[in-house]
Amino acid sequence: MVKNIYIIGLGLIGGSLALSIKRKDPTIHIMGYDLNGDQASLAKKLGAIDEISPTLFPNLSAVDMIFISTPVQQTINIIEQLQSIELKQGVIITDVGSTKVKIVESAKKYLNGTTIKFIGGHPMAGSHKSGILAAKSQLFENAFYILTPSENVTAQDLTCLTNVLEETRANFVEMSPEEHDKVTGIISHFPHIVAASLVSQAEKHEDQFPLLKRLAAGGFRDVTRIASSNPAMWRDILLHNKGPLLHLFDEWIAEMERIKSFVANSESDNLYSYFDQAKQFRDELPKKQRGAIPSFYDLFVDVPDYPGIISEITGYLAKEEISLTNIRIIETREEIYGVLRLSFQTDHDRELAIDCIRKYSNYETFII
Ligand SMILES: NC(=O)C1=CN([C@@H]2O[C@H](COP(=O)(O)OP(=O)(O)OC[C@H]3O[C@@H](n4cnc5c(N)ncnc54)[C@H](O)[C@@H]3O)[C@@H](O)[C@H]2O)C=CC1
Numbered sequence: 079m080v081k082n083i084y085i086i087g088l089g090l091i092g093g094s095l096a097l098s099i100k101r102k103d104p105t106i107h108i109m110g111y112d113l114n115g116d117q118a119s120l121a122k123k124l125g126a127i128d129e130i131s132p133t134l135f136p137n138l139s140a141v142d143m144i145f146i147s148t149p150v151q152q153t154i155n156i157i158e159q160l161q162s163i164e165l166k167q168g169v170i171i172t173d174v175g176s177t178k179v180k181i182v183e184s185a186k187k188y189l190n191g192t193t194i195k196f197i198g199g200h201p202m203a204g205s206h207k208s209g210i211l212a213a214k215s216q217l218f219e220n221a222f223y224i225l226t227p228s229e230n231v232t233a234q235d236l237t238c239l240t241n242v243l244e245e246t247r248a249n250f251v252e253m254s255p256e257e258h259d260k261v262t263g264i265i266s267h268f269p270h271i272v273a274a275s276l277v278s279q280a281e282k283h284e285d286q287f288p289l290l291k292r293l294a295a296g297g298f299r300d301v302t303r304i305a306s307s308n309p310a311m312w313r314d315i316l317l318h319n320k321g322p323l324l325h326l327f328d329e330w331i332a333e334m335e336r337i338k339s340f341v342a343n344s345e346s347d348n349l350y351s352y353f354d355q356a357k358q359f360r361d362e363l364p365k366k367q368r369g370a371i372p373s374f375y376d377l378f379v380d381v382p383d384y385p386g387i388i389s390e391i392t393g394y395l396a397k398e399e400i401s402l403t404n405i406r407i408i409e410t411r412e413e414i415y416g417v418l419r420l421s422f423q424t425d426h427d428r429e430l431a432i433d434c435i436r437k438y439s440n441y442e443t444f445i446i
């Protein structure tokens with residue numbers, strides 16, 4: 079029976095897991111720690127955790143399960159330190175890192191010979207946003223959640239973890255760390271490199287074409303959204319997954335050379351086939367299921383904390399016929415002002431909402 083959980087790293091992923099665990103069983107006591115004290119305080123105020131740990135390693139002797147939800151290099155540092163900490167017999171330790179080989183190797187190196195059950199984990203959903211304010215209990219709904227259990231982990235240990243995570247409504251899959259890193263290299267890590275490189279290419283031409291930024295809408299925005307992700311997190315992911323990525327670079331460069339030659343030699347049939355084949359494979363990808371993709375278009379509004387503020391704001395939006403998908407008050411500050419989070423289905427709706435709130439009030443709006 080899991081009663082006490084400790085979460086290290088209370089950002090987007092740690093915060094979302096905490097919220098979903100609380101939703102599953104509010105009696106589970108969650109203690110949390112984050113290097114950034116503001117994130118930890120927000121996590122407590124949002125009800126994601128019950129208690130803030132003042133240090134990375136408080137007394138953990140009664141903790142049944144530990145989640146490490148920090149950037150991947152930090153995760154390894156924490157695993158290394160855990161070897162000399164007094165823990166409960168048979169404690170389950172899991173992580174959420176986007177890479178698995180190096181993390182699982184470090185668990186083997188530092189935790190072997192202990193009674194710790196290490197289960198590598200990777201919820202395959204998220205966003206380009208960071209931090210607890212972007213956390214949602216339903217972030218992983220319908221997403222795959224990959225698990226890479228170590229040798230001493232039993233089926234019962236796995237069930238214990240997936241039970242605690244039941245309310246994520248994710249689909250749990252077991253995989254070897256090597257297969258995980260190869261696959262995520264192809265479908266996640268390398269696409270991040272490509273997205274960033276397209277943005278960087280556009281930036282290089284900005285002086286020459288002053289309108290470029292404003293014209294870069296539609297497809298360019300779609301294909302480069304992930305370039306807005308946390309740079310430190312992605313630097314560490316790339317450094318962890320060097321082998322598979324170097325191989326993908328070679329493949330990609332050869333692919334670019336091949337298409338370049340189609341264009342240079344006006345090989346119209348080859349160009350058509352290239353796009354046609356890509357379209358067919360893309361069209362066969364499973365459709366997005368409800369809840370699998372979080373709503374990205376959030377707008378934060380600084381509002382005075384008085385009754386009726388929600389109906390005031392929604393009233394303005396209704397006047398302009400702007401549809402909301404969600405609304406939530408986040409009490410992030412001690413003073414009189416609170417923050418209202420409004421979620422929209424599209425970026426366009428959010429832009430309309432900014433203009434609308436400006437038109438009818440003096441409340442400040444911001445996007446994170
Ligand atoms: N962002 C995403 O969409 C996804 C991220 N991941 C993985 O989840 C992990 C966390 O990512 P996010 O939650 O997105 O990042 P985040 O930046 O939102 O949160 C990470 C938190 O860890 C804290 N932290 C950093 N070092 C720490 C340390 N030594 N001790 C305690 N706290 C520390 C930071 O202050 C921050 O609040 C990463 O390993 C990432 O690869 C996995 C799936 C999706």
Ligand SMILES: O=C(O)C(=O)Cc1ccc(O)cc1
Pocket residue numbers: 175176201202203204205206266304
């Ligand atoms: O924003 C997006 O679409 C992402 O790609 C989110 C993401 C980031 C890191 C992961 O390991 C898994 C998912």
